[in-house]
Amino acid sequence: MDFLEINTDLHIHSKYARAVSQKMEIPILAEQAKLKGVQLVGTGDCLHKKWLEHLEKNLEGDGIYKYESTKFILQTEVQDKNRVHHVIFLPNFTKAYELREKFSRFSKDIDADGRPWLYLNGKEIAKKTLECDGLIGPAHAFTPYFGLYAHFDSLKDCYGEFVDKLSFLELGLSADSYIADKISYLHNLTFLSNSDSHSPSPLRLAREFNRMKLNQLNFEEFRKVFQQGEENKVTLNAGFHPKHGKYHLTRCKNCLLFYKLEDAKKQNWRCGNCGGVIKKGVKDLIEELADSEGNPERPKYIHIYPLTEIIATAHNIKSFFSKYVKEIWDKFIENFDNEIKVLIDVPVEELEKIDKRVAQYIKAFRNDEIEQIPGGAGEYGKLLPLGKKAEVKFFKHTQKSLGDY
Ligand SMILES: [Zn+2]
Ligand SMILES: [Zn+2]
Known part of the structure; x- marks a missing residue:
């Protein structure tokens, strides 16, 4: 059938x-x-x-x-x-x-x-x-x-x-x-x-x-x-x-400092750095309810990002809406029909014929080797160019609070 x-x-x-x-x-x-x-x-x-x-x-x-x-x-x-x-x-x-x-x-x-x-x-x-x-x-x-x-x-x-x-x-x-x-x-x-x-x-x-x-x-x-x-x-x-989602980690809505769940609780959900409201992230929310290691029966979940964002990141271009980004995007689509094929199906060697840097970036995320600043408190995660390490700053208790200044 x-x-x-x-x-x-x-x-x-x-x-x-x-x-x-x-x-x-x-x-x-x-x-x-x-x-x-x-x-x-x-x-x-x-x-x-x-x-x-x-x-x-x-x-x-x-x-x-x-x-x-x-x-x-x-x-x-x-x-x-x-x-x-x-x-x-x-x-x-x-x-x-x-x-x-x-x-x-x-x-x-x-x-x-x-x-x-x-x-x-x-x-x-x-x-x-x-x-x-x-x-x-x-x-x-x-x-x-x-x-x-x-x-x-x-x-x-x-x-x-x-x-x-x-x-x-x-x-x-x-x-x-x-x-x-x-x-x-x-x-x-x-x-x-x-x-x-x-x-x-x-x-x-x-x-x-x-x-x-x-x-x-x-x-x-x-x-x-x-x-x-x-x-x-x-x-x-x-x-x-x-x-990459907007609410993945627990984070201050105002100064965007990241929090471990226990610190956010100790702080009573008020930021120790700026006094802003701390928003609980999806990761911590699920951890609190977790009672299983996972489900082997579940279909595979693969991680993808918009090609536009990949092109901009691979070429170090700030705006996702720049003309240059759009030109490269068009070239990929003309050659391989649609974006999903480019992201998950087309072999890297084929992608390289269009744009080497983008092809390398796609190869990296297919291997789950992408670094990014995680999202939280309404801000999307930010992809980093290859070779750049993500520095993620979490609140530490030694940090001075507003009252100390
Ligand atoms: Zn909705
Ligand atoms: Zn804050």
Whole structure:
């Protein structure tokens, strides 16, 4: 039997969500997804009236939709009354309108933001989603502010009896499968690694993606991906090394000094250097809940970075948006079709024909030999040029506090 194997980015936002690029429209997304190398993309915001109209106008199909060669699946993210975010997939437009109707009664204005705020808890949201034949799971589960584990110690505390009906858990940029599997309760749940992109730029779109094996591409086969069967499943997760995410380590929001968890606690979450608020990182949050060494059954997770960022870092160029960076990026895509191929598939010798420094950088991260300043407190991790060592400064008790000056 022939299977399809496709790359998917299943969580993005439309131009109708807060702080999102006005370029987030289907024709641009379809084109950019192709250059990036993803075949199936979440629509984002599929409960928003204007976005639904845009989707209906631009997409054709049933369950899985398409614009030119790029496929789309109806997807949204909602915020519950505890500020936890959930990712939802729906089987068709009828169900999307149905769920929109159900949720409208629990929102002051469901169209105020592409990511609606609902006066419902996780359990109620799961119940209503399942009534519409949808799939649900926590979005960027470990992220401070809007991740489930920022507010609850377990999935059950959030979803109640619906915990067994969850289809997946989204890791978020500051976690990967290896650290998330330190929580044994999660071993039976499919992990998704999605971009949560607010822009169609190759710097953001599909910066994380899932490779899936499916019998056929329709919604019911997609649903089976999450049922832990032998046939349809996630075969690979790819995304940032957790160090590259914005919330990986515990860090002061003001002066960006890093903290060991026990020091942050001793300091009562106030920075000993500047008095600012210390934000707990995903790594420490997971360590606190850890009860397992890992899960050998889990598909591989590979660490990737946007090609744009790699080119800029390899050539020591400050701006990711410089014309020179874009020229090199274009050359790679012209030669190898799409970015994901360049990042993970094309042999280094082939890449060297286009640009030696970039090829060496890609070789290094494929071997997990990249150095970077880790992310934390809302700052992304920063890749370092090859040969440069990362110096990471942690708070030390001997350090003078503000009062000493
Ligand atoms: Zn979110
Ligand atoms: Zn500080």
